[in-house]
Amino acid sequence: MTEAVRETAPGAVREPVLSVRDLSVSFRSDTRTVHAVDGVSYDLFPGEVLAVVGESGCGKSVTSMAVMGLLPPTAQIGGSIRLGGRELAGASEKELQKVRGKDIAMIFQEPMTSLNPVLTIGRQIGEVLRRHQGLSRKEARARAVELLDLVGIPAPQRRVEEYPHQLSGGMRQRVMIAIAVACDPCVLIADEPTTALDVTVQAGILEVLQSLRERLGTAIVLVTHDLGVVADAADRVLVMYAGRTVEQAPVHDLFGSARHPYTRGLLGAVLRPGGEGKRRLPEIPGLVPSLDSQPDACTFAPRCGRADDTCTGGRPGFRPIHPVAGAGARHRAACWHPYGADEPSGAERPATTGATDEPTAAARPDQEAGK
Known part of the structure; x- marks a missing residue:
């Protein structure tokens, strides 16, 4: 289970317009069960843009579809999804039809x-x-x-x-x-709204979303692969890996001082203007693991150069980066060995779990089920 971040505005307590708690989604077939989402929690506040990022197969789109109640009958959903005090998890299709399009809406990928x-x-x-x-x-x-x-x-x-x-x-x-x-609607879920569009059109779409936010006070969940879009449009970022939340922080904190090795890997693979010529971009070795099971361990450990026996022996909690921050901490990570604030990405612990550059799990044709 992950713990959601509750933020407090100066002088007043803000109530979230959307509150997701310990959300889990699995898909069953005759031969196997795919655990696409495992213990995702977050709060979304009025007028806020929350970006959800991660590789394909990490559960971003499934999380959004679960919130909208648009998953197929084969999906098994656990946890709580509250929209303005109304519980959506387990609601009937008739009840959901009254909410979709009116109180919560979605911009689909294609x-x-x-x-x-x-x-x-x-x-x-x-x-x-x-x-x-x-x-x-x-x-x-x-x-x-x-x-x-x-x-x-x-x-x-x-x-x-x-x-x-x-x-x-x-x-x-x-x-x-x-x-x-x-x-x-009070909540708008935008599932990769700028995918396959040229940069000029992307800028126009982001301007439209920003305008709607300012005019209507709409809270937006922005699902995207594009970290440039995240830096430009988001207030807060939720990083997902293998169906779990691994880091959550205000956008400036995340880009300035990411703590989870996976987040650092994503940021390190971004092209930057005026880079070092033909320097090869760093890559994260291996593949997103099969979602047939969710181990009681760090799912990123097989791909992480900082992993040790602690990482493979138990699941890390979703803890504040600064322990004294308490329940109101805005920056959290699920990692046994998070980076320090000033620690360069190259300063890694020796790998003791046999992590290599080879994929740790074969790519599955249905891996996109966790997208």
């Missing part, structure tokens, strides 16, 4: 496959408005035009009558955002 190719943009935006706000078809169309203008689509009066294939990738992504924010 808008071309998420949008209906045979319905106009206006009709797809209008559907959520008519369902949750009871607008007429004419009123929903007028509101759809306003929403398209809000997300920066030119000529919204014309675009509202067009179909997804008539729009560019960036415009389709903006349409997905328009659908997601149509009813002014």
Whole structure:
């Protein structure tokens, strides 16, 4: 189990709009069980952007889908998901339909496959408005035009009558955002909203999200692989590995003084302008392990140069970096041997667990189930 971070604003106690506690998700088949998420906890506060990062297969998207109640029947969910005091874990589909799109919404990864190719943009935006706000078809169309203008689509009066294939990738992504924010939800989950878009379009999408945050006070969970996007848009970062949370910190603390070896590995693999010519980027050896089981140990130990017998003998707690910080600690890591504040990444402990540069587990065709 991981312990969520509760933050307190100066002079006042802030209540989270979304509170996830000890969330676990597993998928069962006839032959095996995949543990995609294991003990993830976090709080999301009004107007905050929480970035969730990690390699493919670490459980980021499954965590988001669990919060939305969009997992298939084969999924087994444990823990608690509270939205404004309402428990979503275990809620019926009828109850979830009242919440999705109204109080909590999601921007899916690929808008071309998420949008209906045979319905106009206006009709797809209008559907959520008519369902949750009871607008007429004419009123929903007028509101759809306003929403398209809000997300920066030119000529919204014309675009509202067009179909997804008539729009560019960036415009389709903006349409997905328009659908997601149509009813002014208090929580918006953006699952890799800038993937496969060029940098100019990415900047535009991030500007739209920032604008929505400022205008509506929307809290955003930003799932992404792009640490440049994280540095630019997030307030706080949650790092996941093999279905578990390994580090959580304010964005400036994480980039300035990451403590978990996995987080340091991710940051070290980022391309930087004006780098050292053809210097090879450092890489994290091995692969994300198979999620057939979750050991009572550090799951990153087989890939970590700092690992020793302690790491393989027990699961590290999700502890404050500064013990005196107590329950309100903003920077936490699940590591037996975290880096010191001024310790360079190259200063590693001798590996005693036989960690090598070879993969520790064969890549599985269904490894993306933990994404």
